[in-house]
Amino acid sequence: MHLKGLDKDLNREEQELVAESVAFVVCGEYGLDSSDYTFGYLSSWKGDDGKMQGIGAVVQEVVGGMIGGGVNKEVTY
Numbered sequence: 001m002h003l004k005g006l007d008k009d010l011n012r013e014e015q016e017l018v019a020e021s022v023a024f025v026v027c028g029e030y031g032l033d034s035s036d037y038t039f040g041y042l043s044s045w046k047g048d049d050g051k052m053q054g055i056g057a058v059v060q061e062v063v064g065g066m067i068g069g070g071v072n073k074e075v076t077y
Contacts, residue, residue: 013045014055021059022066029067 010018024038 010058014051016045017042017052017055018058018062021055022062025059025063026066 020038020041024034027034
């Protein structure tokens with residue numbers, strides 16, 4: 001996955017963390033609770049704390065572009 005406009009190249013584990021985290025936040029924005037699934041799934045992907053902070057920043061940027069009225073980010077595979 002490459003996030004155009006974010007200049008991030010992510011490995012498979014990072015892709016999964018970003019995709020599921022974005023889905024969780026967007027679902028929550030629309031009143032859908034996916035926590036039962038999301039938390040279990042995310043815990044199955046291990047990552048170090050340093051990378052997790054970077055992933056959080058990517059998630060914030062993607063979500064901001066989707067629901068925050070910001071510039072939309074194109075996601076390509």
